[in-house]
Structure formats: structure tokens, C-alpha cells
Amino acid sequence: MEKKGFGNTKAVPDEAPKPRSKPLKRPRQARAVFTVEAIYQAFVRIWQRDGWAAVTTRAVALEAGFAVGTLYEYFPSKQALFSGYVRHCIEQLLSRIDEQVIAPPLDWRTRLSRLLWLSCGPQESIYQLFSFEVAQLEIQVAEPRHHLRAYQELLGKWQQVFAACSDLPQPATAARVEALLLMVWGGRRYAALAQLDEARLRSWVVEMEQLLLAALADSARTIPSESNCD
Incomplete structure (x- = not known):
């Protein structure tokens, strides 16, 4: 079975970046910082467990226990999530x-x-x-x-x-x-x-x-x- 995650030795397939590949805003309040930290942790868990192809904004939101709309307040794409991380x-x-x-x-x-x-x-x-x-x-x-x-x-x-x-x-x-x-x-x-x-x-x-x-x-x-x- 192919090992997935950060150490994957396969080249990452070409993927056209979405129009916005940077975070929309930075968390300021304590609750927002907690939310973004939880999103990052979910992002890393999916990436390490299933590989980059399995990372989607919806999957990360579900893994973190938030609505997709909450994630979109900060990250409009998985590229933006990667950049923020x-x-x-x-x-x-x-x-x-x-x-x-x-x-x-x-x-x-x-x-x-x-x-x-x-x-x-x-x-x-x-x-x-x-x-x-x-x-x-x-x-x-x-x-x-x-x-x-x-x-x-x-x-x-x-x-x-x-x-x-x-x-x-x-x-x-x-x-x-x-x-x-x-x-x-x-x-x-x-x-x-x-x-x-x-x-x-x-x-x-x-x-x-x-x-x-x-x-x-x-x-x-x-x-x-x-x-x-x-």
C-alpha cells in the first residue's frame, strides 16, 4: 500500500490554483484563533492520513466539526488553507x-x-x-x-x-x-x-x-x- 501524507514520494499532480489561494483574513479574537487552530489540525490529520488529493474544504470542515461556511470565512480554497498553515x-x-x-x-x-x-x-x-x-x-x-x-x-x-x-x-x-x-x-x-x-x-x-x-x-x-x- 502506498504511504500517504507529508512524506509521500510521488510527485503531486498538477492542479490549477483557484482564483484566491491566500487566506481571506487573520483570526484576531480568542474564539477565532481557536477555530482556525482546529481547522489547521483537521487539515493536517486528513493530509497525513489520506494524502493531498483527499483534502477538500468540505472534508476539513467536517473533520474539524464546523460548518463549511465557517471555514470559508478564512479559507476560500484548500490552497489558501495550505498557505495559511x-x-x-x-x-x-x-x-x-x-x-x-x-x-x-x-x-x-x-x-x-x-x-x-x-x-x-x-x-x-x-x-x-x-x-x-x-x-x-x-x-x-x-x-x-x-x-x-x-x-x-x-x-x-x-x-x-x-x-x-x-x-x-x-x-x-x-x-x-x-x-x-x-x-x-x-x-x-x-x-x-x-x-x-x-x-x-x-x-x-x-x-x-x-x-x-x-x-x-x-x-x-x-x-x-x-x-x-x-
């Missing part, structure tokens, strides 16, 4: 970095290790967004400006993390922080396209952790600039 996961990650990495009194090694595992660990909820299937679906809903926005938000959060590492052997420059972000997130996204299994992914994170910490421990060493590499 991706945004929701990114916001959750940024919030968890604030709470678990930036706020606590940690030494720099623990702080950066925690940042890496929160961002890339296969046990984290953000892992659901890194799969071959999701990469195919992104084409339907994501525009260059959406990728740029997410990148800028992640970069800003990483800069905050490094700013909190007051005990680093040497403060990391903005260029180094961005280079490390690209190294980590670029590798993570390519691992999804290569469809690495969880064991290989975990090994990659362990190796990346060692490389990251070693590079920063040795940050006092002068790195030749491009202009001096002639």
Missing part, C-alpha cells in the same frame, strides 16, 4: 525561538544548539513543512515576495539570537550570521528535495551542530576577505 508554522517557529532560545539565560553553545534543533530537528513540528510533497505544493501558492518575507523574518530572528550570545568568543558579524542561516536552511530544504529519511536527517543535524559550534569557537581566527584571496 505554512504561515502559521513559521510564526510558531519564530515564537518558540523567542521563548526557548532568546529569553532564557543560556551559554552560547546551548543557545545555538537549541536554535539549530528547533529549526531542523525531525522531532519538531516545523519538520512537516520540509518534505518533497510540500516543496511541490509551494509552487502553487508561494510567490517570490513570500519566500523573501520568510527569509527576512528568519534572518532577523537569527540576528537576535546571536545578539543574545554575549559570551561568544567574538561577536558574529551580520555577514557571518547570514552565511550560517543560508548554510543551515539551504541544507535543510535540499534534504527535503533529496527525500532523506529521518535517521539520515538526524545525522545531518548532529554534524551541522558540530560544524556550527566549532566555527564559532574558532571565530577569533581571522578569515581572509575576498579581496585578499587573489
Whole structure:
């Protein structure tokens, strides 16, 4: 039987996007936040259990226990639901970095290790967004400006993390922080396209952790600039 869900290795069939592939509004009141969260949970359950083809706005509404009209107040299509869920996961990650990495009194090694595992660990909820299937679906809903926005938000959060590492052997420059972000997130996204299994992914994170910490421990060493590499 073919395994379905986020890890499905089959290419997602072409599906013409509906006129509106973005959420209509963001929940503001507590009740609305609860409703949208329940919709997202139902969306994920159907997707993981039955695959993307089984996801419909009606099926998600029934799974969540709401009228279809309630779902349509926020999501006019399943593409809009997918787009909203991706945004929701990114916001959750940024919030968890604030709470678990930036706020606590940690030494720099623990702080950066925690940042890496929160961002890339296969046990984290953000892992659901890194799969071959999701990469195919992104084409339907994501525009260059959406990728740029997410990148800028992640970069800003990483800069905050490094700013909190007051005990680093040497403060990391903005260029180094961005280079490390690209190294980590670029590798993570390519691992999804290569469809690495969880064991290989975990090994990659362990190796990346060692490389990251070693590079920063040795940050006092002068790195030749491009202009001096002639």
C-alpha cells in the first residue's frame, strides 16, 4: 500500500490554483484563533492520513466539526488553507525561538544548539513543512515576495539570537550570521528535495551542530576577505 501524507514520494499532480489561494483574513479574537487552530489540525490529520488529493474544504470542515461556511470565512480554497498553515508554522517557529532560545539565560553553545534543533530537528513540528510533497505544493501558492518575507523574518530572528550570545568568543558579524542561516536552511530544504529519511536527517543535524559550534569557537581566527584571496 502506498504511504500517504507529508512524506509521500510521488510527485503531486498538477492542479490549477483557484482564483484566491491566500487566506481571506487573520483570526484576531480568542474564539477565532481557536477555530482556525482546529481547522489547521483537521487539515493536517486528513493530509497525513489520506494524502493531498483527499483534502477538500468540505472534508476539513467536517473533520474539524464546523460548518463549511465557517471555514470559508478564512479559507476560500484548500490552497489558501495550505498557505495559511505554512504561515502559521513559521510564526510558531519564530515564537518558540523567542521563548526557548532568546529569553532564557543560556551559554552560547546551548543557545545555538537549541536554535539549530528547533529549526531542523525531525522531532519538531516545523519538520512537516520540509518534505518533497510540500516543496511541490509551494509552487502553487508561494510567490517570490513570500519566500523573501520568510527569509527576512528568519534572518532577523537569527540576528537576535546571536545578539543574545554575549559570551561568544567574538561577536558574529551580520555577514557571518547570514552565511550560517543560508548554510543551515539551504541544507535543510535540499534534504527535503533529496527525500532523506529521518535517521539520515538526524545525522545531518548532529554534524551541522558540530560544524556550527566549532566555527564559532574558532571565530577569533581571522578569515581572509575576498579581496585578499587573489
